[in-house]
Amino acid sequence: xxxxxxxxxxxxxxxxxxxxxxxxxxxxxxxxxxxxxxxxxxxxxxxxxxxxxxxxxxxxxxxxxxxxxxxxxxxxxxxxxxxxx
Numbered sequence: 633x634x635x636x637x638x639x640x641x642x643x644x645x646x647x648x649x650x651x652x653x654x655x656x657x658x659x660x661x662x663x664x665x666x667x668x669x670x671x672x673x674x675x676x677x678x679x680x681x682x683x684x685x686x687x688x689x690x691x692x693x694x695x696x697x698x699x700x701x702x703x704x705x706x707x708x709x710x711x712x713x714x715x716x717x
Contacts, residue, residue: 645659648663
C-alpha cells in the first residue's frame, strides 16, 4: 500500500476526521472506504447505460435525447425548489 499526501483546507480535513471518528474509523480508513464506494464517471455511465437497457427491455422505455434533456431540466427545477427552502 502506498501513501499519498493530499493538500486540502484544514476545515475540510477536520470535518472528514470528525465524520471518520463518528464511524469508529481513522481518517485514513475512512478515505480508503470512501474511495472504494464512490463510482468513477466511467462506472456511473456504464451503470446508467445498463439501467436504460433494462428499462427498455422491461417496458419499452427509450427516451430521445430531447426527452432526456426535458426530464433533466425538470429534475433540476424541482431540486432547486427544494434546496432553496
